[in-house]
Amino acid sequence: MIELSAISKIFNQGQPNECRALRGINLSLERGGITVFKGPSGSGKTTLLTLVGCLARPTAGRITLDGRLLSNLPERFLTEVRRHTFGFVFQQFNLIRGLTVLDNVMLPAYPLGRPHRALVGTARELLDRFGLGTKVASKVEWLSGGEAQRTALARALINDPAAIIADEPTANLDSALSREVLALLGELAGQGRTVLISSHDPLVFEAAPVSRVIELRDGQITGDQRC
Amino acid sequence: MPVNPGYCDCDTVLYPTFPLKKTMRAFLERQQYLIDYTLAALLRRKTRNLGLLLIYTLLVFLFSSVLLLSQGVRREAAVLLQDAPEVIVQRLVAGRHDLLPAAWLDALRRIRGVSSARGRLWGYYYDPAVKANYTLMVAPDRELAKDEILIGAALARVRQIGIGDYFGLRAADGQPMPLKVIGVLESASELLSADLMLLPEPSFRALFNFPPDVYTDAVLTVRNPREARTVAEKIALALPDSRPILRTEILRTYDAVFNWREGMVFVCLGALLLAFVILAWDKAAGLSAEEKREIGILKAIGWETGDILRMKLWEGALLSLTAFLAGYALAWQQVFHGGARLFAPVLKGWAVLYPDFQLTPAVDLQQVLVLLAVTVLPYIAATLIPSWRAATADPDAVMRG
Numbered sequence: 001m002i003e004l005s006a007i008s009k010i011f012n013q014g015q016p017n018e019c020r021a022l023r024g025i026n027l028s029l030e031r032g033g034i035t036v037f038k039g040p041s042g043s044g045k046t047t048l049l050t051l052v053g054c055l056a057r058p059t060a061g062r063i064t065l066d067g068r069l070l071s072n073l074p075e076r077f078l079t080e081v082r083r084h085t086f087g088f089v090f091q092q093f094n095l096i097r098g099l100t101v102l103d104n105v106m107l108p109a110y111p112l113g114r115p116h117r118a119l120v121g122t123a124r125e126l127l128d129r130f131g132l133g134t135k136v137a138s139k140v141e142w143l144s145g146g147e148a149q150r151t152a153l154a155r156a157l158i159n160d161p162a163a164i165i166a167d168e169p170t171a172n173l174d175s176a177l178s179r180e181v182l183a184l185l186g187e188l189a190g191q192g193r194t195v196l197i198s199s200h201d202p203l204v205f206e207a208a209p210v211s212r213v214i215e216l217r218d219g220q221i222t223g224d225q226r227c
Numbered sequence: 228m229p230v231n232p233g234y235c236d237c238d239t240v241l242y243p244t245f246p247l248k249k250t251m252r253a254f255l256e257r258q259q260y261l262i263d264y265t266l267a268a269l270l271r272r273k274t275r276n277l278g279l280l281l282i283y284t285l286l287v288f289l290f291s292s293v294l295l296l297s298q299g300v301r302r303e304a305a306v307l308l309q310d311a312p313e314v315i316v317q318r319l320v321a322g323r324h325d326l327l328p329a330a331w332l333d334a335l336r337r338i339r340g341v342s343s344a345r346g347r348l349w350g351y352y353y354d355p356a357v358k359a360n361y362t363l364m365v366a367p368d369r370e371l372a373k374d375e376i377l378i379g380a381a382l383a384r385v386r387q388i389g390i391g392d393y394f395g396l397r398a399a400d401g402q403p404m405p406l407k408v409i410g411v412l413e414s415a416s417e418l419l420s421a422d423l424m425l426l427p428e429p430s431f432r433a434l435f436n437f438p439p440d441v442y443t444d445a446v447l448t449v450r451n452p453r454e455a456r457t458v459a460e461k462i463a464l465a466l467p468d469s470r471p472i473l474r475t476e477i478l479r480t481y482d483a484v485f486n487w488r489e490g491m492v493f494v495c496l497g498a499l500l501l502a503f504v505i506l507a508w509d510k511a512a513g514l515s516a517e518e519k520r521e522i523g524i525l526k527a528i529g530w531e532t533g534d535i536l537r538m539k540l541w542e543g544a545l546l547s548l549t550a551f552l553a554g555y556a557l558a559w560q561q562v563f564h565g566g567a568r569l570f571a572p573v574l575k576g577w578a579v580l581y582p583d584f585q586l587t588p589a590v591d592l593q594q595v596l597v598l599l600a601v602t603v604l605p606y607i608a609a610t611l612i613p614s615w616r617a618a619t620a621d622p623d624a625v626m627r628g
Contacts, residue, residue: 075532075619094520099267103267110260111534
């Protein structure tokens with residue numbers, strides 16, 4: 001269970017280019033299911049996900065994960081939580097060019113020092129599951145958009161996180177590939193993982209496996225619909 | 228099912244459950260992953276890193292060459308000068324070196340602590356044909372006939388003469404003095420004998436028009452070498468016009484000469500070092516947008532700031548240590564097995580006569596550490612500081628593409 005109370009995020013505070021991205025957000029996110037944050041560009045969807053995923057700290061307010069306060073944790077502990085609790089899928093895929101598909105998938109596990117054979121085994125299993133078994137040794141820059149996004153999804157799962165955060169996962173994909181990625185995310189939710197997606201693509205928030213749609217505008221929640 | 232207390236089934240392999248062993252194993256695995264990633268990162272920016280490696284290696288090679296050569300020459304000189312006399316006595320007239328009367332030898336022998344005193348005849352001879360000075364000396368232990376000489380190897384090379392050839396000198400009375408070369412001095416002592424010509428006493432006295440009762444200086448042996456300084460003080464008291472010179476002072480002079488030469492080369496190389504520092508700072512310190520993005524991605528997917536710094540530390544260490552080892556090994560090869568051709572004219576020069584000798588390979592640990600500190604540490608620092616700045620920033624920028 002993730003709880004956000006009175007969350008605000010201000011960028012460049014006190015400067016002429018100050019920007020209030022989030023204003024007093026109160027929200028409870030239950031374990032499991034797919035929650036989609038929808039809204040126009042600049043509504044605060046991505047900022048909200050970065051705060052939930054411990055990638056940044058709120059300017060004000062409290063975030064708790066299963067009752068544990070995250071918003072005041074030192075960087076090291078925040079990384080620890082991020083590493084074990086969340087897997088990230090980015091709009092631009094954010095795979096590391098020059099490395100193979102397998103190396104990219106294993107990257108999040110490097111700091112844990114897991115035995116190499118076991119790690120390679122887990123990574124290969126994930127890639128096989130996502131239909132990328134033949135691409136293991138390919139450089140990521142040779143992949144198609146769909147393959148790159150599935151690689152990113154495999155990378156997000158390598159540390160077996162409880163939650164997946166996907167920021168505009170279909171923004172760079174056509175409709176068929178978008179459906180494919182959504183099906184995979186639905187599969188993960190079916191296994192009991194929490195999937196949080198930000199999107200302004202109707203294909204995403206109208207998809208069958210979505211369990212909740214939260215609408216944002218100007219840094220505030222304007223709608224909360226359970227499906 | 229029986230339980231093995233030493234193992235538990237985790238991550239599909241059998242792990243020892245002893246916490247220390249497990250932690251150590253995880254630590255080593257982590258370092259291995261970081262090194263693997265670092266090597267891959269270095270290879271991904273091949274052109275940039277290869278260029279940097281080449282320049283870095285060249286710089287270490289140049290500095291190491293100077294250090295190894297000057298130290299090798301100093302060590303060689305010190306070994307050869309071990310056989311030099313413990314005390315040399317010169318005569319001064321109004322502060323200028325003058326010929327020493329033979330009667331002084333008896334006076335010197337009478338001083339307590341002196342076991343022997345011997346007069347030496349030597350001098351410099353300028354040869355306009357090759358624009359070089361020779362050191363002429365009466366052979367102390369070799370019986371030579373009146374017109375026979377022994378010459379240093381460098382002198383033989385530069386005049387292109389050998390055994391059996393005649394060598395013409397112009398005597399003090401203006402007449403030519405032909406001398407027959409009957410031997411070339413061995414190359415092991417070439418550092419000191421490069422420009423040396425040994426000749427018999429009568430020829431020497433005739434050449435320079437020296438009367439029979441004078442010497443250039445005197446060499447003494449003392450009963451207790453540790454009392455050489457006290458003996459020198461006694462000589463100065465007994466013979467007020469004398470100037471006693473100790474072997475340690477000669478060694479110090481050689482040392483100063485090579486230090487000075489080494490310093491001159493370092494001043495010249497200083498400009499190169501500065502250019503390298505600027506280049507290294509630019510290349511290592513200026514993180515490209517691609518590198519910043521990469522750091523952001525790594526942080527977002529669960530790497531700590533410390534992991535990124537360790538990775539960058541490995542990157543700096545691998546590059547700089549490779550350059551250091553390659554540069555030092557090349558310098559070693561060049562100095563000890565390649566005749567030290569690069570800096571020999573500056574560090575070994577004797578006017579136009581260069582001694583040709585093989586230096587004995589030796590490693591000075593302190594010298595290696597200083598070189599390591601001067602070349603490797605600044606580069607690692609230049610790599611770490613900007614990475615630390617990038618790695619301590621929130622990784623949320625990566626979410627925004």
